[in-house]
Amino acid sequence: MIRVVLPPHLRTLARVAGEVELDVQDPVTQRSLLDALEASYPVLRGTIRDHVTQQRRAFVRFFACSEDLSHESPDARLPEAVVTGTEPFLVVGAIAGG
Amino acid sequence: MSEVRVLVGTRKGAFVMTSDARRQRWDVSGPHFAGWEIYHVKGSPADPNRLYASQSSGWFGQVIQRSSDGGRTWETPGGGVTTSPGGMQAGESNKFAYDTSPETGKPLTTHQWYDGTQRPWEFKRVWHLEPSLDDPDTVYAGVEDAALFRSSDGGQTWQELPGLRGHDSGPSWQPGAGGMCLHTILLDPSHPERIFVAISAAGAFRTDDAGKTWKPINRGLHSQYIPNPTAEVGHCVHRIAMHPSRPNVLFMQKHWDVLRTDDAGESWREVSGNLPTDFGFPIEVHAHEPETIYVVPIKSDSEHYVADGKLRVYRSRTGGSEWEALTKGLPQKDCYVNVLRDSMAVDALDPCGVYFGTTGGQVYGSADAGDSWAPIVRDLPAVLSVEVQTLP
Numbered sequence: 128m129i130r131v132v133l134p135p136h137l138r139t140l141a142r143v144a145g146e147v148e149l150d151v152q153d154p155v156t157q158r159s160l161l162d163a164l165e166a167s168y169p170v171l172r173g174t175i176r177d178h179v180t181q182q183r184r185a186f187v188r189f190f191a192c193s194e195d196l197s198h199e200s201p202d203a204r205l206p207e208a209v210v211t212g213t214e215p216f217l218v219v220g221a222i223a224g225g
Numbered sequence: 226m227s228e229v230r231v232l233v234g235t236r237k238g239a240f241v242m243t244s245d246a247r248r249q250r251w252d253v254s255g256p257h258f259a260g261w262e263i264y265h266v267k268g269s270p271a272d273p274n275r276l277y278a279s280q281s282s283g284w285f286g287q288v289i290q291r292s293s294d295g296g297r298t299w300e301t302p303g304g305g306v307t308t309s310p311g312g313m314q315a316g317e318s319n320k321f322a323y324d325t326s327p328e329t330g331k332p333l334t335t336h337q338w339y340d341g342t343q344r345p346w347e348f349k350r351v352w353h354l355e356p357s358l359d360d361p362d363t364v365y366a367g368v369e370d371a372a373l374f375r376s377s378d379g380g381q382t383w384q385e386l387p388g389l390r391g392h393d394s395g396p397s398w399q400p401g402a403g404g405m406c407l408h409t410i411l412l413d414p415s416h417p418e419r420i421f422v423a424i425s426a427a428g429a430f431r432t433d434d435a436g437k438t439w440k441p442i443n444r445g446l447h448s449q450y451i452p453n454p455t456a457e458v459g460h461c462v463h464r465i466a467m468h469p470s471r472p473n474v475l476f477m478q479k480h481w482d483v484l485r486t487d488d489a490g491e492s493w494r495e496v497s498g499n500l501p502t503d504f505g506f507p508i509e510v511h512a513h514e515p516e517t518i519y520v521v522p523i524k525s526d527s528e529h530y531v532a533d534g535k536l537r538v539y540r541s542r543t544g545g546s547e548w549e550a551l552t553k554g555l556p557q558k559d560c561y562v563n564v565l566r567d568s569m570a571v572d573a574l575d576p577c578g579v580y581f582g583t584t585g586g587q588v589y590g591s592a593d594a595g596d597s598w599a600p601i602v603r604d605l606p607a608v609l610s611v612e613v614q615t616l617p
Contacts, residue, residue: 136260136285140301170304173319174285179348186284220284 129160130215137175137218141168146215155210157189158201175218190217228616229572230295231580232276233588234263237606239278241266241296248578248592251601257299258290265567265610266296267354272361273614277380279351279366287350289318289366289380302381318380321348321368324387334390336370337399346370346390353567355410367407371398371424373436386436389422394441394458401426401461401480408566409465413472421475421490426461429477431490442490446479450526464566466508468515476518476545478508478566483520485545496545502532507569511594512577516544519571519579519595521564530561538581540595554598555589562587567610574615582608 128148138144149163158181165172172178175187181201183189189196192206192214208214231242231251238256257263258280269275278290278299290299302318323332323346335343349369357363362379372390374383389407398405409423418435421442428443441457451459461480468474473489476496481504484493497503502522511517520539524532531537536555539548562583572578579595582588586605591598 134284136282139259140285140288168304170288170301170319172304173287177286178320179322184284184286 128212129155129163129209130212131160131164132215132217133171134218134220136220137171140170140174143168148212153210155205156202157196157199157205160205160216161201186221188219188221190219191215227574229574229578230268230273230614230616231570231588231590231601232266232268232296232610232612232614233582233605233608234266234278234567234610235582235586235606235608236262239263239266239280239296240602240605242588242601246574248572248574248590249599251590253602254296257296258288261288262350263609264351265353265612267356267612268295268614269356269361269364270358271356273616275356275361275379277354277356277364279354281350287319287321287348289351289354291318291380302379318382321351321366321374321383322385323348323372323390324385332390333387334395336395336405337397339400343396346372349404349406352406352408353410355412358412358414365410365412365420367410367422369404369406370400371405371407371427373407373410373420373422375436386432388432388437389430389439392430392439392441394427397458398424398427399459409462411465411467411472411475413467414469415472419472419489421465421467423462423465423477425463426459426480428458428460429462429465429490442486443493444491445484445486445493445495446477447482447495448480450480463506464508466510466518468510471515474515474544476508476510478505478520480504480526483508483545496541498541498546498548500539500548501537505564506566507564507581509569509571509579511579512571512573513575514542514577517542517594518545519569520548521569521581523563529563531563534559534561536560536562536583538579538595538598551591551595551598553596554591560585565609567612568608570611570613572613572615578613580611580613582611584608 131147151163227246233240238259240255261280264279266278274295276292280288332346338344353367355365366374411421413419430439463478477484483497535557538551562585569581579591584607588601
């Protein structure tokens with residue numbers, strides 16, 4: 128299972144506590160992971176990626192395995208440790224504003 | 226005995242305040258949607274327990290919330306948890322997609338940007354939600370970049386009324402300092418297909434065919450800050466108010482100037498009269514006296530706080546021109562707050578209650594039409610909107 132850590136505001140919105148676990152078909156990419164996340168939690172549609180363009184929202188970042196994957200292609204395969212569930216995929220609200 | 230419910234949107238959440246008809250003691254619940262900007266919360270005239278809230282964030286965008294029990298519990302229409310991907314309706318309640326060209330997928334029109342170039346419409350947030358007068362599941366949304374959307378399924382899906390943005394003047398619209406927002410929506414109770422809207426900084430518009438076509442209604446407005454002060458569009462209208470018994474009479478607080486029309490916007494005349502300054506944001510009409518109106522003047526366009534450190538509501542009982550300061554119970558020294566455009570409302574009791582919220586986080590109420598005031602709460606986050614429901 129893929130493990131996803133959401134920022135607190137999105138956990139509240141999706142009414143989940145702790146990590147979210149997703150069953151994502153191979154290949155596991157940012158796009159397929161987020162598609163699966165939004166399918167399970169439709170309320171998250173538009174909050175991480177723009178509804179229309181499907182681009183990552185400006186103040187949302189994607190981290191995993193101590194790397195910033197925000198600028199990776201959405202169709203690039205995610206690190207093996209994320210695919211195997213050893214490491215979580217982190218959706219992070221950027222530090223901006225007050 | 227009647228009750229009053231005050232719906233407050235702030236920079237960091239929503240609050241619901243209730244009182245009996247005496248309006249002396251208040252129960253306060255919240256923050257709802259803690260940490261999010263709540264631009265507006267409003268109840269359905271057809272079902273007072275149906276509320277809609279605009280929840281937004283610079284990080285995570287727009288969410289629409291709906292309550293069916295007067296704000297005790299909330300849901301995101303169509304956005305619930307599903308255990309079977311693809312087995313439920315999509316969470317589209319936060320999807321505001323402009324009418325687009327099938328070829329390009331981009332909005333059909335452009336507007337003017339600060340640098341004079343043309344730019345496609347881009348959705349930012351919902352500023353104002355206006356539920357239908359007779360159907361709890363129908364609600365209008367005024368958004369930034371300026372456009373009008375409508376939902377007829379309780380906020381789950383939204384469709385643009387593109388005729389407004391498609392008006393010939395659309396390419397000349399440009400943002401004000403607060404963005405290019407559609408912030409005022411007035412539904413005419415005597416003419417179901419007539420809607421008034423106001424946009425900063427384009428001006429006021431009216432449709433008489435339920436949103437298919439629109440007409441700028443800015444004749445009589447005079448704005449020194451635009452190249453042609455009497456242009457058809459380009460005016461920074463801050464707020465318009467209507468009394469439901471006289472929908473052809475509208476009152477406007479513009480960037481500068483307070484104005485009125487007696488012919489549904491065909492022509493306006495200034496009624497600033499003896500106001501100490503005619504810059505301000507909100508304007509509201511007494512529930513039972515259509516010629517009694519309220520404004521909260523602030524110092525100027527460059528100093529967005531009340532003048533002289535005194536929080537003064539001004540009331541006219543003559544439909545404008547002659548104003549009196551209402552100060553009893555309001556701070557009269559060292560006060561430097563503003564009252565934003567959607568942050569004033571009235572109840573329907575007798576005497577009429579008047580309410581407003583400040584950027585300093587106070588919500589004041591008056592149970593005697595403004596003669597005296599008392600704080601309901603003093604220390605909320607900055608108040609973005611105040612609406613009032615009078616419950617049986």
